[in-house]
Amino acid sequence: MTENAQPKLPVSVRSAQWAGPDSIATEVSGLIHYVRLPENATADRRVPLVVLSHGWAGDETAMWVFARLVPPGTAIVAPRAPRELPHYGGYFWFDYTPYQRTAEPQSLAEAVSTLRRFVQAMPELYPVDPRRVVLVGFSQGAMVSNALAMTHPQLMRGVASLAGAAVSLPPSLPPVDSLAGFPVFIAHGTEDEMVPPVAARETRDWFARLGANVTYGEYPIGHKMNSAAMRDLQHWLSQVIGDTDFQ
Template sequence: MNDADLSLVYRVRPPQTASAAGRQPPLLLLLHGIGSNEDDLYGLAPYLDERFLIVSARAPLALGPMAYGWFNIEYTPQGLVGDLAQAEQSYQLLLRFIDELAEKYQTGGAGIYLAGFSQGAMMSLSIALTHPQKVAGVVALSGRLPTSAIAHLAAPEDLAGLPIFLAHGTDDFVIPIDFAREAREFLAELPIELTYREYPMAHQVSMESLQDIRAWLSERLGQKAV
């Protein structure tokens, strides 16, 4: 969907189950990884809680035919290095897009959840850790903790109780599991509600991890009147 009034191209799956009378549905924003597009994670929609209005966004940086990213990366002797200027531009664009979604769909108390894969996980964590008031919870899959988020953390009282589901594959050779374990150690020191899982998978979303994600998100909704 290309809504001229919104900052990013996206696809929508309407909720399959009605919310309580007079309440707007909770919104789940999906953020894909580098080299992919909005159709990628949209394919997970049938496996997720039917109460969600699901929005799958396209990253703004065109890398090739139907291939997009949030920022370019470069292979160096020190490892992967991201384009920080592009990352900041995408971060600001995503903040605006979240506000636009909140207004367009009147999410109100139901809130907006973020679920990102790889580079999309990095963007999700960046938003959540610096602007926790904008999100109701985060699923971060096969990513790493952005240094920019560490440098600009929100105040502890604003982060308190923020639900984060962090998951990674032990056989991931794109972003090795060590990055997830480092993120776990850092996040464990914050006053958030952290759930951490490792799976015997590569750089992917396995059915086992998807089942756990669905259960975790459904549990979050169970704590709210939706």
């Protein structure tokens, strides 16, 4: 697939619009993406937003399996990571050494900056409430979402890390001193060989030391989510986003 080609969403996903490489939305936000807005969303009635960030070798279609877990009346946006995998297909956020669980500092800093710009642009482009933005990431998408949460938590109401981890932050990305009460959801497979469970436990502890309100779950699966994890995520999202019927 070339950068200019529009990838197709699952047939179960309806009413999502693609912001391709030539769109104003991509120019402003910095990333190609799919977006789905509730019918009642207007500039005078802004709605919550869930940002779905895919993992290594995914694209802006990969995370829509989680769309059904998002509370009704919530906007959903799924960006395409900025870096292309020429030999594998798909896209990725930053250079990462899996077995050492380390991120290349410069590429991680660039990825966090890119995601920050994207999140900040959403209320400019769409009728979404900047006070009710929740990030949901899978694998490497969780890593960059976690990094943004640890450095710029004011941009979101909470973060969900699925089969992901918190990677060491370079000096250019110092974490905040406190995440007191900040909602964090972590779901991880006990049989995950790509991102080992110990990485999720360390992530839980890192967030907890900063004072975050961490909801943590391990499940008898590999590098994926099962129905139990999906139910737990759905419950957490409903709590964090809250009532979507508001002015």
